[in-house]
Amino acid sequence: MNDFVYLYRGYQLPATPDELQKKNAKWMAWLKDLSDKGHVRSLGEPLQPVGKVVKGAKKQVIDGPYTEAKDVVGGYSIIVAWNIEHAVELSMGCPIFEDGGSVEIRPIGQIELDNGD
Amino acid sequence: MEIEEHFFRHEFGRIVATLTRLFGVHNFALAEDVTQDAFCRAMETWKLRGLPDNPSAWLMTAAKNRALDILRRQRTARVSEPELTRFLQSEWTLAPTVEEAFSAHAVKDSQLRMMFSCCHPHLSEEVQIALILHILCGFNVKEIAQAFVSSHAAIEKRITRGKNTLAGSTKLFDLADADLPSRLSSVLQALYLLFNEGYHGSSPEAAVRMEPCQEAMRLMNLLIEQPTLATPRSYALAALMYLNAARLPTRLDGSGNLVSFFEQDRSSWDHNLIAEGQALLNLSASGTELTKYHIEAAIAAVHTSASSSEDTDWAQIISLYDMLIAIHPSPIVALNRAIAIAQLDGPERGLQEIQIIHDLHRLASYPFYPATLGELELRRGNYPVAKAHFSTALSLARNPMERNFLQRRIDTCKEG
Numbered sequence: 392m393n394d395f396v397y398l399y400r401g402y403q404l405p406a407t408p409d410e411l412q413k414k415n416a417k418w419m420a421w422l423k424d425l426s427d428k429g430h431v432r433s434l435g436e437p438l439q440p441v442g443k444v445v446k447g448a449k450k451q452v453i454d455g456p457y458t459e460a461k462d463v464v465g466g467y468s469i470i471v472a473w474n475i476e477h478a479v480e481l482s483m484g485c486p487i488f489e490d491g492g493s494v495e496i497r498p499i500g501q502i503e504l505d506n507g508d
Numbered sequence: 509m510e511i512e513e514h515f516f517r518h519e520f521g522r523i524v525a526t527l528t529r530l531f532g533v534h535n536f537a538l539a540e541d542v543t544q545d546a547f548c549r550a551m552e553t554w555k556l557r558g559l560p561d562n563p564s565a566w567l568m569t570a571a572k573n574r575a576l577d578i579l580r581r582q583r584t585a586r587v588s589e590p591e592l593t594r595f596l597q598s599e600w601t602l603a604p605t606v607e608e609a610f611s612a613h614a615v616k617d618s619q620l621r622m623m624f625s626c627c628h629p630h631l632s633e634e635v636q637i638a639l640i641l642h643i644l645c646g647f648n649v650k651e652i653a654q655a656f657v658s659s660h661a662a663i664e665k666r667i668t669r670g671k672n673t674l675a676g677s678t679k680l681f682d683l684a685d686a687d688l689p690s691r692l693s694s695v696l697q698a699l700y701l702l703f704n705e706g707y708h709g710s711s712p713e714a715a716v717r718m719e720p721c722q723e724a725m726r727l728m729n730l731l732i733e734q735p736t737l738a739t740p741r742s743y744a745l746a747a748l749m750y751l752n753a754a755r756l757p758t759r760l761d762g763s764g765n766l767v768s769f770f771e772q773d774r775s776s777w778d779h780n781l782i783a784e785g786q787a788l789l790n791l792s793a794s795g796t797e798l799t800k801y802h803i804e805a806a807i808a809a810v811h812t813s814a815s816s817s818e819d820t821d822w823a824q825i826i827s828l829y830d831m832l833i834a835i836h837p838s839p840i841v842a843l844n845r846a847i848a849i850a851q852l853d854g855p856e857r858g859l860q861e862i863q864i865i866h867d868l869h870r871l872a873s874y875p876f877y878p879a880t881l882g883e884l885e886l887r888r889g890n891y892p893v894a895k896a897h898f899s900t901a902l903s904l905a906r907n908p909m910e911r912n913f914l915q916r917r918i919d920t921c922k923e924g
Contacts, residue, residue, distance in 0.1 A: 412607070419595075419604035426594065434598035466600065 401492025402465020517646030743792035750785030
């Protein structure tokens with residue numbers, strides 16, 4: 392089993408409480424199903440579409456995210472899957488696709504010990 | 509629109525059980541505080557702006573929002589049941605999980621689980637009942653002390669002991685737990701005692717109190733709505749409650765005096781309750797288990813189906829009492845059996861049966877033991893003996909209704 396991060400891009404907060412409740416229920420159902428099947432390391436969190444980016448050697452602070460709305464990371468989860476194909480398959484039920492958004496699936500990297508050879 | 513009499517009481521049980529499920533049972537005190545707080549805010553707001561259209565929904569929403577705040581602020585500190593905790597720890601799932609916990613179905617489920625938690629095997633029956641009244645029926649310590657003829661301090665001690673035991677668990681009792689059958693029988697016993705406390709009240713103020721009976725029936729209804737809990741034994745207890753409750757109002761006359769069973773106005777028995785009780789009794793008649801609830805309900809059904817005392821099938825009642833004594837020997841049951849025998853075979857036979865009751869001394873302080881002797885002697889025309897028994901009974905009476913009732917019997921002896 393390996394850990395993969397799902398980066399949900401293009402997550403949109405609904406305008407009305409009614410739609411919000413429906414959307415919440417969809418995400419809940421999806422994540423609960425994954426969780427019940429043992430595929431969730433961490434449910435992660437949704438993210439607000441605003442923030443700051445600190446950048447470069449000069450540590451310049453700019454308002455971000457600077458990408459287009461549909462590409463902004465709207466949240467993340469950490470998923471357990473056999474391999475990347477399996478992780479891709481598991482993402483197919485994600486409600487993000489109804490928003491026209493995307494799931495970016497990234498295996499968690501390993502930083503090895505420097506054994507000083 | 510007005511709030512119904514027991515509105516806050518019943519809402520208390522619903523909300524506190526739901527919050528306990530969310531916060532974890534070890535945080536029961538927090539759940540209680542949040543519920544009280546929601547009530548205080550409701551009172552203040554409603555005083556200013558008038559009653560909302562749906563007070564119950566208003567309270568639930570207030571409690572729900574407060575729960576969300578608390579879970580957000582102290583997310584990692586709150587550990588409820590493991591399967592819930594993970595969903596309370598992520599914003600993806602927090603709000604929908606809280607929403608779901610406050611759904612009608614989940615609220616009922618939490619109340620049931622709370623009821624089962626209150627009947628923890630480490631707690632005595634009297635602590636279990638005090639806890640149920642306090643948590644699920646919203647009775648305060650003073651009201652429970654009145655219901656049980658106990659001191660404020662004694663009830664407070666019981667409730668504290670009960671809450672400590674509750675808070676020692678990690679989660680509310682799981683209705684899928686392997687211990688369910690034994691826990692269910694403790695819950696039924698507690699509801700049975702609660703009902704009886706109202707029906708044969710030992711209260712100094714009143715011989716019959718509707719409230720404990722109504723509360724026991726309300727919780728009983730909640731229980732049999734749940735298919736896994738609607739066992740034949742549960743149906744039998746529900747039937748017993750309905751059939752006895754049907755006769756409850758006629759146990760007192762217009763001036764609040766206790767009325768002898770034989771003088772009750774049968775036309776005032778509640779025929780809807782009798783019909784429901786009979787239907788429940790039919791539902792209880794599946795499976796092989798025969799419990800004291802089955803037999804007591806069957807006895808009540810023989811009474812409610814007879815149009816008069818003379819018309820009653822006393823032979824059947826006697827044989828039901830025989831069965832009851834076989835599985836649940838008790839001097840009070842034996843006394844009732846003797847009364848039925850007297851109905852069928854005359855007062856002499858009744859008195860003989862009383863003489864041979866095992867453990868008769870346990871009835872020494874029970875006023876209806878000498879009262880029964882008095883009643884049977886009265887029927888034999890032994891007025892002085894009857895009067896002496898009634899006088900003994902009078903000295904044991906526990907409330908003004910019993911005293912009035914027995915005084916009137918003494919007067920009858922004098923007339924004779």
